[in-house]
Amino acid sequence: MIMKKIHLILLILWSFQWLPAQSAGIKGRLIDENSKAIAAANLYIAGTVLGGASSDDGAFFITKIPPGRYVLTISVLGYATKEIDVNLPAGQISDLGEISLKAIPLQSQPIIVTAGKYEQQAENVPVSISSISAQDMAQRNAVTIDDALRYVSGINMNLDQVNIRGSSGYAKGVGSRVMLLVDGVPYITGDTQGLVLEALPVNQIEKIEIVKGAGSALYGSNAMGGVINIITKPVGEKTKVSLKMYGGLYSEPYHEQWQWADKSRYLYGLKAYCEQRYNQLGISIAAVKDGDDSYRKNDWKERYNIGGKIEYDFSPFNRLIITGNYMDQKRGNFLYWKDLSHALTPPDSQLSEKVHSQRYYLSPVYRWIISQKAYFKISGIWFHNRFKDNIGNRGNHADSDFINGELQLGVQTGRHTLVFGVNPSYNKVQSNIFSSRKGLGAAVFIQDEFLWSEKWIATLGGRYDYYDIDIIGQNSSINPKIGLVFKPGGGSVLRFSAGTGFRAPSMAEAFASTSTGGITVIPNENLKAERSQSVELGLNQVFSKYLGADLALFYNYYENLIEGGFLPSGYIQFRNVTKARITGFELNADLHPLPRQLYLHLGYTYMDPQNISTDDYLTYRPRNLFYSNARWTIFGFVTGLDYRFISRYDRIDNTFSIIIPEAEQIVDAHILDLRVSKEFNYKSTTFNASFQINNLLQYHYNELIGSIGPIRHYVITFGVEL
Numbered sequence: 241m242i243m244k245k246i247h248l249i250l251l252i253l254w255s256f257q258w259l260p261a262q263s264a265g266i267k268g269r270l271i272d273e274n275s276k277a278i279a280a281a282n283l284y285i286a287g288t289v290l291g292g293a294s295s296d297d298g299a300f301f302i303t304k305i306p307p308g309r310y311v312l313t314i315s316v317l318g319y320a321t322k323e324i325d326v327n328l329p330a331g332q333i334s335d336l337g338e339i340s341l342k343a344i345p346l347q348s349q350p351i352i353v354t355a356g357k358y359e360q361q362a363e364n365v366p367v368s369i370s371s372i373s374a375q376d377m378a379q380r381n382a383v384t385i386d387d388a389l390r391y392v393s394g395i396n397m398n399l400d401q402v403n404i405r406g407s408s409g410y411a412k413g414v415g416s417r418v419m420l421l422v423d424g425v426p427y428i429t430g431d432t433q434g435l436v437l438e439a440l441p442v443n444q445i446e447k448i449e450i451v452k453g454a455g456s457a458l459y460g461s462n463a464m465g466g467v468i469n470i471i472t473k474p475v476g477e478k479t480k481v482s483l484k485m486y487g488g489l490y491s492e493p494y495h496e497q498w499q500w501a502d503k504s505r506y507l508y509g510l511k512a513y514c515e516q517r518y519n520q521l522g523i524s525i526a527a528v529k530d531g532d533d534s535y536r537k538n539d540w541k542e543r544y545n546i547g548g549k550i551e552y553d554f555s556p557f558n559r560l561i562i563t564g565n566y567m568d569q570k571r572g573n574f575l576y577w578k579d580l581s582h583a584l585t586p587p588d589s590q591l592s593e594k595v596h597s598q599r600y601y602l603s604p605v606y607r608w609i610i611s612q613k614a615y616f617k618i619s620g621i622w623f624h625n626r627f628k629d630n631i632g633n634r635g636n637h638a639d640s641d642f643i644n645g646e647l648q649l650g651v652q653t654g655r656h657t658l659v660f661g662v663n664p665s666y667n668k669v670q671s672n673i674f675s676s677r678k679g680l681g682a683a684v685f686i687q688d689e690f691l692w693s694e695k696w697i698a699t700l701g702g703r704y705d706y707y708d709i710d711i712i713g714q715n716s717s718i719n720p721k722i723g724l725v726f727k728p729g730g731g732s733v734l735r736f737s738a739g740t741g742f743r744a745p746s747m748a749e750a751f752a753s754t755s756t757g758g759i760t761v762i763p764n765e766n767l768k769a770e771r772s773q774s775v776e777l778g779l780n781q782v783f784s785k786y787l788g789a790d791l792a793l794f795y796n797y798y799e800n801l802i803e804g805g806f807l808p809s810g811y812i813q814f815r816n817v818t819k820a821r822i823t824g825f826e827l828n829a830d831l832h833p834l835p836r837q838l839y840l841h842l843g844y845t846y847m848d849p850q851n852i853s854t855d856d857y858l859t860y861r862p863r864n865l866f867y868s869n870a871r872w873t874i875f876g877f878v879t880g881l882d883y884r885f886i887s888r889y890d891r892i893d894n895t896f897s898i899i900i901p902e903a904e905q906i907v908d909a910h911i912l913d914l915r916v917s918k919e920f921n922y923k924s925t926t927f928n929a930s931f932q933i934n935n936l937l938q939y940h941y942n943e944l945i946g947s948i949g950p951i952r953h954y955v956i957t958f959g960v961e962l
Contacts, residue, residue, distance in 0.1 A: 262306070262307065262330055262331070263303065263304045263305055263306060263307075263330075263331075263556075264305045264306070264307045264328035264329060264330060264331065264332055264333070264334065265301065265302060265303040265304070265305060265328075265332070265333040265334070266285075266301075266302050266305065266312065266326060266328060266333070266334050266336065267299070267300060267301040267302070267333060267334070267335055267336070268299070268300060268335065268336035268337060268338070268339050269294075269297070269298045269299045269300070269337070269338050269339070270294045270298040270299075270300065270314065270316075270338075270339050270341060271298055271338050271339070271340055271341075272319070272340065272341060272343060272836070273340060273341075273342065273343060275338075276836070277294075277296070277297050277298030278294060278298050278316060278319065278341060279294055279295060279296045279297075279298060280293060280294065280316065280375075281293060281294040281298075281300070281314055281315065281316035281319075281341075282314070282315045282316065283300055283302065283312060283313065283314050283315075284312075284313055285302065285305060285310050285311075285312060285556075286310060286311040286312075286313055286323075286612060287310060287311075287557075287609055287611065287612030287613075288305065288306075288310070288556045288557055288609055289553060289556060289557065289558070289559040289607060289609060290302060290304065290305055290553075290556050291474070292476070292477060293476060294316075296921070301477075303333075304556060305328055305556060306556055307328050307329055307330035307331075308327075308328060309325065309326070309327050309328075310325075310326050310328065310612075311323050311324070311325055311326070312324045312325075312326050312336075313359075314339065314341065316341065317373055317375075318343060318344065318836075319341040319342060319343055319344060320341065320342045320343075320344045321361055322339070322341055322342075324336065324339070342785070343785045343832070343835050343836070344782060344785060344788065360689075363725075363727070363733045363780065364689075364697055364725055365725075365735070366697075366699055366723025366724060366725050366735045366736060366737040367451055367452065367453050367723065367735070367737045367776060367778075368394070368451075368452040368453060368776060368778060368790070368792045368794075368826065369449065369450065369451055369452070370392050370393065370394070370449075370450045370452070371447055371448060371449050371450065372388045372389075372391075372392065372447060372448040372450075373447050374445060374446055374447060374473070376388065376391075377442055377445065377448075378484075378928075378959075379878065379880060379915060379917055379930065380880075380882075380913075380915065380932070381486055381915075381930065381932060381955055381957050382442050383442070383507075383509060383530055384437050384438040384442065385437040385438070385440060385442065385445075385448070385470065386400060386402070386437040386438075387442075388442070388448060389402060389437075389448075389450075389468070390884070391867060391869065391882060391884070392450060392867075393826060393828050393841075393843025393844075393845060393865070393867050394452055394826050394843070394845045394865065395450070396862055396865055396886050397943065398410040398860055398943065398944055399943050399944050399947065400435075400437060401416065401434075401435075402416065402418045402435060402437075402466075402468065403465075403860075403861070404418055404450070404452050404465050404466040405452055405453075405465070405466075405794060405796070405822065405824065405826070405845065405847060406796075406822045406824070406847040406849045406858070406861045407464065407465025407466065407796070407822070408465055409803065409858060409859050409860040409861060410859075410860045410944055415432060415433055415434060415743075415745075415746040415748065415749050415802065416428070416433060416434050416435050416462055417462065417464045417465035417466075417743055417770075418435065418462070418463070418465050418466050418467070418468060419455060419459050419460075419462040419463035419466070419467045419468070420435045420436075420437075420468050420470070421459070421467065421468065421469040421470065422440065422469075422470045422472065422563070422601075422603065422621075423469075423470070423471060423472055423561070423563065423603065423605060423619075424469060424605075424619065425603050425605065425619050425620070425621045425644065425646070426459070426462075426621065426642075426644050426665075427470070427601065427621065427623060428462060428623070428642060429599075429623065429625040429640055429642060430623070430625060430640030430641050430642035430667035430668060430669055430679075430747075431625065431638050431640035431667075431669040431671065431674055431677075431746070431747050431748055432746050432747070432748040433461075433462055433746035433747075433748070434746070434748075435468075436599055436625070438543065438567070438569065439545070439565065439567045439599045440470060440545070440547065440565055440567075441511070441526040441527065441528040441545045441546070441547045441565070442511075442528070443482070443484065443511045443512075443513045443526050443528065444472050444473060444513065444524070444526035444547045444549070444565075445470055445471070445472060445473065446471045446472060446473040446474065447471050448468060448469065448470055448471070449467075449468070449469045449471065450466065450467070450468050450469075451466055451467040451468075451469075452466050452792075452794075452826075453465075453466060453737065453739075453774050453776055453794065453796075454466075454719075454721075454739050454740065454741035454772055454774040454796075455467040455741070456703065456705075456717075456719040456739070456740065456741035456742055456743075456772075457685070457687075457701050457702055457703050457719045457720060457721035457739050457740070457741075458685055458687065458701065458703060458721075460663065460681075460683050460703060460705050460719075461681075461705065461707070461717075461742060461743050461744045461769075462743055463741065464741035464742060464743045464770060464772050465741075472547075472549060472563060473515070473524065473549075474522075474551070475515045475516075475517055475522030475523065475524050475549060475551045476515060476517065476522075477517055478517075479514075479515070479516050479517075479962075480513070480514065480515045480961065480962070481513070481514045481961070481962040482511075482512070482513045482514070482959060482960065482961040482962070483510075483511070483512050483513075483959065483960050483961075484510070484511040484512075484957060484958070484959035484960075485509070485510050485511075485957065485958050485959070486507075486508065486509050486511075486955055486956065486957040486958075487506065487507070487508045487509075487955070487956055488506065488507040488508070488932075488953050488954055488955035488956070489504055489505070489506055489507075489953060489954050490504070490505040490506070490507070490533075490534075490535045490951060490952070490953045491938060491951055491952040491953060491954075493535070493584060493951060494938050494940065494951070495583075495940075497581050497582070498581075498582070498583055498584045498585075500537045500582070500584055500585045501537070505533040505534060505535055506531075506532075506533050507530075507531065507532040507533065507534075507953065507955070508530075508531050508532075509528065509529060509530040509531065510528070510529045511526075511527070511528050512525075512526070512527045512528075513525070513526045513527075520552055520553040520554070521550070521551070521552050522549075522550070522551035522552075523548070523549070523550055523551075524548060524549045525546070525547070525548045526545075526546070526547045526548070527545070527546045527547075528543070528544070528545040528546075529543070529544055529545075530542070530543045530545075531543075534572075534574075535584060535950060535951045535953070536574050536584045536585070536586075536948070537574070537584060537585045537586060537591070538572035538573065538574055538586055538590060538591050538592075538593065538594075539571075539572050539574035540571060540572045541569065541570075541571040541572075542569065542570050542571070543567065543568070543569040543570075544567070544568045544569075545565065545566070545567045545568075546565070546566050547563070547564065547565035547566075548563070548564055548565075549561065549562070549563045550562045550563075556609075557608065557609040557610075558606075558607070558608050558609070559606070559607050560604065560605070560606045561604070561605045561606075561607075562602070562603070562604045562605075563602075563603050563605075564600070564601060564602040564603065565599075565600060565601055566598075566599075566600040567597070567598065567599045567600065568597075568598050569596070569597045569598075570594065570595070570596050570597075571594065571595050571597075572593065572594050572595075573586075573590060573593035573594060573595055573629065573631060574586050574590070574947075575590055575946075576899075576900045576903075576945065576946030576947060577900070577901075577946045577947065577948070578901070579901040579902060580901070580902040580905055583940075583948050584948060592630070593629065593630060593631045594629065594630060595627060595628070595629040595631075596627065596628050596629070597625075597626065597627040598625075598626045598627070599623070599624065599625050599626070600623075600624055601621055601622060601623040601624070602621070602622050603619070603620065603621040603622075604619070604620055605617065605618075605619040605620075606618050606619070613651065613652040613653065614649075614650065614651045614652070615649075615650045616647075616648070616649050616650075617646075617647075617648045617649075617650075618645075618646070618647050618648070619645070619646050619648075620643070620644060620645040620646070621642070621643070621644050622641065622642075622643050623641070623642040623643075624639070624640070624641050625638070625639075625640045625641075625642075626638070626639045626640075632754065632755045633755070634672065636671070636672060636673050636754055637671060637672060637673075638669060638670070638671030638672075638673060638674065639669070639670050639671070640667065640668065640669040640670075640671070640747075641666075641667060641668050641669075642665070642666075642667045643665065643666045643667070644663070644664075644665040644666075645663070645664050645665070646661055646662070646663045647661060647662050647663075648660070648661040649661070655690055655691040655692070656688055656689070656690055656691075657688070657689040657690075657691075658686070658687070658688050658689075659685075659686065659687045659688075659701075660684075660685070660686050661684065661685050661686075662682075662683070662684050663681075663682070663683040663684070663685065664681065664682045664683075665680070665681040665682070666678075666679070666680055666681070667679045667747075669747055673748075673751075673752055673753060673754045674747050674748060674751040674752060674753075675751060675753075677709075677710045677747045677751055678710055679707065679708065679709045679710060679747065680707065680708045681705065681706065681707040681708075681744075682705075682706045682707075683703055683704060683705040683706070684703070684704050685701065685702065685703035685704075686701055686702065686703075687699065687700070687701030687702075687721075688700050688701065694727070695726060695727045695728065695729075696724070696725070696726055696727075697724070697725040698722075698723070698724055698725075699721070699722065699723035699724070699725075699737075700720075700721075700722055700723075701720070701721050701722075702718065702719060702720035702721065703718070703719050704716065704717070704718050705717045705718075705719070705742070707744050709744060709745065709747070709750065710747070710750075710751075711765055712745065712750055712765060712766075712767065715744070715768075715769060717742040717769065717771075719739065719740045719741060719742060720739060720740060721737065721738065721739030721740075722737065722738050722739065723735070723736065723737040723738075724736045724737075731781055731782035731783065731788075732779065732780070732781050732782075733779070733780040733781075734778070734779055735776075735777070735778040735779075735780070736775075736776070736777050736778075737774075737775070737776045738773075738774065738775045738776075739773075739774055740771070740772060740773050740774070741771070741772040741773075741774065742769050742770060742771050742772070743769060743770040743802075744769045745767040745768070745769065745802060745814075749764070749767060749802055749804075749814040750763060750764060750765055750767050750814070751763045751765070752814075759812060759899060760810070760811045760812065761804070761811070761812045761813070761814075762807075762811045762812070762813050763813075764813050764814055764815060767802060767814060767815070767816060768800050768816050769800065770798065770799070770800050770801055770802055770816075771798070771799040771800060772796060772797065772798045772799070773796070773797045774794070774795065774796045774797075775794070775795045775796075776792055776793065776794045776795075777792070777793045778790065778791060778792040778793070779791045785832065785835060786831065786832050786833065786835070787829070787830070787831055787832070788829070788830045789827070789828065789829045789830070790826075790827070790828045790829075791825065791826070791827050791828075792825060792826045792827075793824075793825045794822075794823065794824055794825070794826070795821075795822075795823050796821070796822045796823075797819075797820070797821050798818070798819065798820040798821070798822075799819055800816040800818075800819075801816070801817070801818035801819070801820055802814050802815070802816060803815065803817055803818055803859070805817060805893065805895075806893070806895040810898075817853065818851055818852075818853050818854075818858070819851075819852040819853045820849065820850060820851055820852060820853075820858055821850045821852055822847055822848065822849045822850070822858070822861075823847075823848050824845065824846045824847035824848055825845075825846055826843070826844070826845040826846075827842075827843070827844050827845075828841070828842070828843045828844075829841070829842045829843075836873070837872065837873050837874065838870075838871070838872050838873075839870065839871045839872075840868070840869075840870045840871075841867075841868065841869050841870075842866075842867075842868045843865075843866070843867045843868070844864075844865070844866045844867075845864070845865040845866075846863065846864055847861060847862070847863055847864075847865075848863065849861040849863070849890075856891060857890040857891040858891070859889070859891050859892055859893050860889055860891075860892060860944070861889065861890070862886050862887045862888065862889060863887050863890060864885070864886075864887040865884075865885070865886055865887070866883075866884070866885040867882075867883070867884050867885075868882070868883045869881065869882040869883070876918055876919070876920065877916060877917070877918050878916070878917045878918070878919075879914075879915070879916050880913075880914070880915045880916075880917075881912070881913070881914055881915075882911075882912070882913040883910075883911070883912050883913075884909065884910075884911045885908065885909065885910055885911075886908065886909040886911075886941070887908050888906045888907055888908050888909075888942075889906050892904065892906060892945055896945055896946075900945060900946040901946075903945045903946055904945075905942075906942050906945065907940075907941055907942060908941070909939070909941035909942070909949065910937065910939050910941070911935055911939060911941065911949070912935070912936045912937050912939075913932065913933065913934045913935065913936060914932065914933045914936050915930055915931065915932040915933075916930065916931050916932075917929065917930035917931075917957075918930070924962070925960060925961070925962055926960070926961040927958075927959070927960050927961075928957075928958075928959045928960075928961075929956075929957065929958045929959070930955075930956070930957045931954075931955070931956055931957075932954065932955040932956075932957075933952065933953075933954055934950065934952065934953050934954075934955065935949075935950060935951060935952045935953070936952065937952075938951060938952040
């Protein structure tokens with residue numbers, strides 16, 4: 241029976257092969273309102289898997305399109321999305337001539353795929369969204385994904401843990417209330433269910449989409465606080481080869497007593513990327529080598545990373561994509577400072593500690609466009625995580641696997657856009673910390689986006705999850721959501737969303753048994769799943785092409801939050817101890833005083849994170865975040881200035897003061913970064929160079945208790961693209 245089904249699927253795929261002589265094509269040139277070329281725009285033919293991008297002169301050319309009537313969608317940062325009806329005769333290339341796009345002040349990408357698991361215009365999404373482009377990451381020389389996330393309004397990083405609007409506190413390397421996806425597929429470890437933000441080469445990333453708020457109704461556990469989707473670069477029609485090198489130098493510490501090294505400390509790296517298409521087959525490879533001596537003692541890193549993608553078009557309606565990556569990283573272990581007088585040096589017992597990690601994944605995604613109003617997608621991932629260290633008396637090691645699959649069907653009928661799906665998962669771990677454990681999961685989800693009228697869009701959906709975590713046992717969760725979008729006109733878009741979320745305990749939280757730096761963790765096999773209820777009300781207003789703003793009011797209620805805390809014995813254990821309520825608002829404004837030359841973004845987030853159980857503040861949540869960035873382009877030079885303010889934690893776990901000297905020394909963060917970059921062309925080769933000063937003011941701040949954030953450092957980059 242199984243073989244018959246496989247043969248049937250292969251027959252269907254083969255039946256969609258097309259003859260080149262029957263195909264059509266489309267070309268044109270994109271310009272702005274001042275008749276200047278628009279490069280790097282994304283174009284795709286609705287109802288097919290075909291698309292392309294505009295070149296430096298704004299030109300685009302898409303071939304091998306079956307004859308017929310289609311909608312060409314054009315999407316690019318800083319411009320309104322445009323849809324054009326086209327009729328393509330067989331064997332002809334249709335020239336659309338010059339197409340003018342309207343400038344808009346919004347920085348977010350106009351096409352979003354994460355919020356609803358399919359392509360949507362940003363203004364039709366009922367939740368807050370942000371995005372990071374490849375250009376943003378390149379200009380800031382983001383070495384890892386967390387480097388890019390630090391500049392997103394509403395997000396702050398507790399070292400390597402992502403905190404979206406206060407949803408997460410801090411538990412080092414254990415669990416996450418934010419779901420990380422790679423091309424829509426969950427990318428989490430099988431043991432800690434944590435985010436591995438350094439395990440992907442950033443030069444393979446096209447953009448990053450962030451959904452703020454509970455995403456469990458579509459993505460299940462771990463999406464209780466939001467979703468981050470890493471979208472990798474598609475393989476283009478033209479051969480591309482790029483190489484980038486960077487080198488940096490850390491300043492001397494401001495305080496003389498913090499000086500621990502008698503030589504300069506450097507960071508350095510090399511990034512390579514190439515892509516090639518052979519008719520229906522496209523291949524890309526990204527490779528990265530990074531090294532960092534660090535400004536802190538025994539905090540060095542050395543990382544190798546190689547990733548790849550294979551795209552194969554069975555027809556204009558069938559595409560198979562396989563992505564994969566391998567990372568090998570060795571690093572020292574800096575857990576906390578020796579004392580405030582030696583803030584960049586760990587206790588003597590940690591000086592020889594080091595960690596070796598190996599992480600790799602393989603993810604196939606098959607997409608079949610059944611018709612212009614229906615599609616089918618099947619995706620999966622195998623993610624293996626291995627680490628070994630010499631921390632503690634015995635050292636720690638773990639091997640874990642995470643396997644996830646999803647079948648998704650999308651149908652547009654009348655005014656309804658329906659998405660159905662099933663999602664099985666399996667994870668296992670073998671470790672001297674967690675012992676040998678296994679977990680199973682299965683889910684079904686459905687969502688309906690209803691175009692009520694030209695002004696009203698309603699979204700209703702839900703997901704049922706079943707999970708079985710080793711000896712913790714079986715449980716299930718139903719998470720509904722509702723969303724409304726109202727467009728009264730005049731550049732206004734009102735949105736409302738409400739839903740529930742959950743997060744099952746990770747194996748690390750339930751079964752961890754380890755000791756490091758005087759901190760001993762013991763297991764708790766009675767943990768329950770976390771639950772949440774969230775509501776958001778938002779207004780997006782475009783005043784003109786020079787100014788746009790977005791306001792969001794949010795309310796989140798949590799039950800059975802899993803927090804690590806000290807027992808009377810002095811050991812740490814993860815327990816369901818907290819009921820919490822986080823309310824607040826987020827205001828973002830985008831200004832273009834000189835379109836395409838001067839850009840300014842301002843973002844302020846206020847949060848009131850209350851621990852209802854103790855009538856106190858939640859730990860490790862800042863109440864105020866203010867981020868601003870300016871970009872000025874003149875004579876081909878791009879000058880950028882980023883400022884971030886993160887208010888000090890209102891409350892930390894004071895019990896850590898027993899172990900970490902002067903742990904209560906927490907301050908506000910004021911971080912100013914400056915960068916200048918230049919890109920120029922010579923014949924068919926593009927060169928780019930940049931100079932950065934990060935933490936320009938040499939301001940010392942905490943990223944967590946007993947930990948000083950990066951001090952001032954200088955970085956020079958040079959790149960070439962063929």
